[in-house]
Amino acid sequence: MARKQGSHAGITGPKIRDAALRLFARHGYAAVSMRQIAGEVGVQAGALYLYTPDKQSLLFDLMTSHMEELLSAWDAADSGGTPCDRLEAFARFHIRYHLDRPDNIFIAYMELRNLEPENFAVVEDLRDAYESRLVEILDAGRADGSFDIPDTRLAAKAAISMLNGVTTWYREGGRLGRDQVEAIYWDMLRKSVSAMPETEALDR
Amino acid sequence: MARKQGSHAGITGPKIRDAALRLFARHGYAAVSMRQIAGEVGVQAGALYLYTPDKQSLLFDLMTSHMEELLSAWDAADSGGTPCDRLEAFARFHIRYHLDRPDNIFIAYMELRNLEPENFAVVEDLRDAYESRLVEILDAGRADGSFDIPDTRLAAKAAISMLNGVTTWYREGGRLGRDQVEAIYWDMLRKSVSAMPETEALDR
DNA sequence: GTCTATATGATGATAGAC
DNA sequence: GTCTATCATCATATAGAC
Numbered sequence: 154m155a156r157k158q159g160s161h162a163g164i165t166g167p168k169i170r171d172a173a174l175r176l177f178a179r180h181g182y183a184a185v186s187m188r189q190i191a192g193e194v195g196v197q198a199g200a201l202y203l204y205t206p207d208k209q210s211l212l213f214d215l216m217t218s219h220m221e222e223l224l225s226a227w228d229a230a231d232s233g234g235t236p237c238d239r240l241e242a243f244a245r246f247h248i249r250y251h252l253d254r255p256d257n258i259f260i261a262y263m264e265l266r267n268l269e270p271e272n273f274a275v276v277e278d279l280r281d282a283y284e285s286r287l288v289e290i291l292d293a294g295r296a297d298g299s300f301d302i303p304d305t306r307l308a309a310k311a312a313i314s315m316l317n318g319v320t321t322w323y324r325e326g327g328r329l330g331r332d333q334v335e336a337i338y339w340d341m342l343r344k345s346v347s348a349m350p351e352t353e354a355l356d357r
Numbered sequence: 358m359a360r361k362q363g364s365h366a367g368i369t370g371p372k373i374r375d376a377a378l379r380l381f382a383r384h385g386y387a388a389v390s391m392r393q394i395a396g397e398v399g400v401q402a403g404a405l406y407l408y409t410p411d412k413q414s415l416l417f418d419l420m421t422s423h424m425e426e427l428l429s430a431w432d433a434a435d436s437g438g439t440p441c442d443r444l445e446a447f448a449r450f451h452i453r454y455h456l457d458r459p460d461n462i463f464i465a466y467m468e469l470r471n472l473e474p475e476n477f478a479v480v481e482d483l484r485d486a487y488e489s490r491l492v493e494i495l496d497a498g499r500a501d502g503s504f505d506i507p508d509t510r511l512a513a514k515a516a517i518s519m520l521n522g523v524t525t526w527y528r529e530g531g532r533l534g535r536d537q538v539e540a541i542y543w544d545m546l547r548k549s550v551s552a553m554p555e556t557e558a559l560d561r
Numbered sequence: 562g563t564c565t566a567t568a569t570g571a572t573g574a575t576a577g578a579c
Numbered sequence: 580g581t582c583t584a585t586c587a588t589c590a591t592a593t594a595g596a597c
Contacts, residue, residue: 182387183384263467341515
């Protein structure tokens, strides 16, 4: 019965993470002070150290939990089928997931250099794991002849770069809706890995 | 005859720019101090202010001069021909240019948020101008039927994102050489914008 | 669990000697 | 043209009151 202490017990930690995520994404890790984060949460700077040992751990935790959630979300979303089906699912999943979490991807791709070496290695491994999910799909498609890809590792990097780009310009309520953007990116990706003839006929 | 002063007159300025470029790219604008830049050049921190009014101007100058050089280099490289020829030239130019200047592109794409609003607007315009060069090529190709692109503005963004990605992983002396990388990216880009049939025959 | 107060050092930028 | 010295401010992180 007696719930311990108050209705807001245990929410300061998440609030700190949310504020740090937003501020790091907006201004960059190095440009954000612990005082700013504390100010957003509504506590004093010193109070942050009850929830995180230091600023670096805050960044590291944000990045690893993002990558772990991304990986398990994709593993849950990957429903199998042909390589082409799975590639479509991957592309649409990736775009949707990141458009819903623009701050996360901003940090995950721009704050790598602010991680201390040991932390960087951990995050790098998680990033490789995600990329490998895509490589595996591309390998399967190359094996069964649906894809024509000289180097699946490179193609995976290129595809992820292209899909990530959407978060740098997409704005809710803009010229194109989410579904349209998703469909157009998927169409470009589909064609880019597909077997198709040279376009010599068009070179006048 | 009398050359004014010494053999190193006038080179401190460029040395400061070089050091700032390298350090900003490696650690980020906010994480780099004026003392670090001065240390790299071999002068004291105070001496930097003979060459730049402040740190922000240093970043702004690096970004604008990079974008202006990029634009004029492309305009000189664009030798015309069919839209497909020009797109190939663009892709290969973009990759080569940026692999030669990894620090520049790092700054140009990651330090936008550290620009003050007025400076940001200027750099944004230069970036738009570059993107528009590509849009124009895509429009021409769509008009003559060589490309099948639902939205050329979006396709240009996607293409540039994809091509930019190369700078995040390419290392000299790695598994793939520059020419191979260039060729593979161009092939993916070529296919992604080309008219090609649905791959229904391959599903299942 | 949050506060105030503080230790300790780095920061961007300036002034003035040489 | 570069130096030393300095200003005022900010940083991360800690100690101890309540």
